[in-house]
Amino acid sequence: DTGVSQDPRHKITKRGQNVTFRCDPISEHNRLYWYRQTLGQGPEFLTYFQNEAQLEKSRLLSDRFSAERPKGSFSTLEIQRTEQGDSAMYLCASSPGAGGSGQPQHFGDGTRLSIL
């Protein structure tokens, strides 16, 4: 178990720029989740994939956000035209497909985004 890997660990960018984050889940896990965490809050669900299919998107995921998982392995989260309010820790998690929401999710270290 090599764990969930996220890249980069930190990203600093100017307002209005586009950013892309990558997540590599645990290899045998079919489900992949994205969360956002701001200071003093718990993680907030953004979206999740079952293999390559994006099955749900939170209302938090505005039109500027897009996530992909083209081959059912790694995933990318892109934010276009970044805003100050996008500054947060972006967390990725994965879980086995069987067992539905009962399976615990394994989290990565996150990507911390800072918007100047």
Add this chain to the structure above:
Amino acid sequence: AQSVSQHNHHVILSEAASLELGCNYSYGGTVNLFWYVQYPGQHLQLLLKYFSGDPLVKGIKGFEAEFIKSKFSFNLRKPSVQWSDTAEYFCAVAYSGGGADGLTFGKGTHLIIQP
């Protein structure tokens, strides 16, 4: 929409003291319940989980939690804390029944154990 409430945002205890962290959730249907811990500089890790069966579940490092359905609660307990338990603790709920599978987290409790 589901919500999760953690009653204590900051808790300071001395070593060997007993711990109880409160967690209440809003959804009245079937839920799966989790406690996650985040040690300083580390990622979120699963402490314990409840799916069904015995409402008293035991997790790693001597932690346990009790699911009380009538109170919509899932409180975390440890009889004697150690300095190494200093961390952020999150209660989380997943809807069991299809549809949304993302976890709903509470705001977390920052626990500091004084030696």
